[in-house]
Amino acid sequence: MPAAPDFPPAPDRVAPKRALISLSDKTGLEDVARTLHDLGVELVSTGGTRxxxxxFGLPVKDVADLTGFPEMMDGRVKTLHPVVHGGLLGVRDAPAHAEAMTAHGIGGIDVLWIDLYPFEQTVASGGDFEAAIENIDIGGPAMIRSGSKNHGYVAVAVDGESIAMIVEALKAGGSTTLELRKRLAARAFARTAAYDAAVSGWFAAQLGDAAPSRKSIAGALAQTLRYGENPHQTGAFYRTGETRPGVANARQLQGKELGYNNIADADAAYELVAEFEAPACVIVKHANPCGVAVGNSLEEAYARALECDAVSAFGGVVAVNRPLTGADAKAITGIFTEVVIAPGADEEAKAVFAAKKNLRLLLTDGLPDPLATGEVFRSVAGGFLVQGRDRSRIAPADLKIVTRRQPTPTEIQNMLFAFTVAKHVKSNAIVYAKDGQTAGIGAGQMNRRDSARIAAIRAREAGEAKGLAHSLAQGSACASEAFFPFADGLLEAVAAGATAVIQPGGSIRDDEVIAAADEQGVAMAFTGVRVFRH
Structure with a gap:
């Protein structure tokens, strides 16, 4: 490890004499370049930026004029030169550095503005392998790291916000402060880290390497949250750059700032509602769906979802899979709702929601694809877990009927609907569903029997709320997201009114559970797929 040199303290203020600018996105370039020129800063640039x-009619020097070497190899080599990096890394007040700079004709570079080749945008737009490779910036990250390491003298900008901070400081006092340069350096190192993470992640995916030896996650700050899950915890929201439609890429049209739990719940709701082809509505409360239904319209789907558990739905998050109309908005605003997320909304719907100032309306212009590949992350002490997104989808042909009684076509549809919902409920999960509507949901219990009982309570209360003489689970299908380890959970489902059961199977006691189903006269199907959600 190199020993720390005995450099003199960095100056608090540096009045820049030279700026090097190289941009892919030239938004704002003219105003910044004119400001720097008017302040007497020499401009140096490359290629299209120069x-x-x-x-713009401004004097600008080509990097080749500094280095004495022309741009070559299709632009791959232009700034990787001692004159450039010496100008960025040279400690001006260190005698040995100053002597080397003078001896080799190296002038200091005091401001660096670089935004890197658009690698992430190239990949996101579907660029092929060769296009992605050519958009891996080499010289840019090298210069950013050099200038940021030497933040005692160099102010580095990697985005519009950074250069605006530099320009503001120069307009105010003609110099940058050490505090500002440190802040800019931290932003710059974060940018190159995120860039490298994008490149390494893409390369691993190209090779089909699901578990590379090193894994990086990068995100751009979208929002500093008032707090995390609880008021005594800090919180922040970052975007990874993934283009999947959802809460991270949604436009918030109105309402209070989103909180940590709002974001988590909106994501959970939207991922579930995208599973359905028919108009659908999902109501989520505390990370679990409390009501899910399809209908002939969103208004009908919402009404049916609300029937499942109107008590829990109060203050919940509503997700739909169609653009909202005014009628939909009027139905949803009938009770207090925290967040509504949808692929769109007409003007009448927006006007209805606008009357509810605290309600957050999020529009995404699309639905997430349940079958698309992707990764899910979870932190643990000292590390993090990575897994592929659960892309499972069960079709009638996938079912293995294990009981003497065969399910009816209607029961099969009920089973598939219930199992789809169970995939999005915290384990242990039991879901009763009938005719495209959940009847009762039991989530997050330590044993499956208790989840079945809780779901039965919800179904009974939902039936009472509708004025029925029976539970909403009467004649329903029961879905378990993992196998029944004992027959007790299945018996609870039968007692609740279920006539068909769907589960993965695979327990050492499957025969016992099948025998219990046969004894009760219910149909049961195995999926062979477990959909735990811890």
């Missing part, structure tokens, strides 16, 4: 600055 041509753009010259086109």
């Amino acid at each position: 041509a753009a600055i010259a086109g």
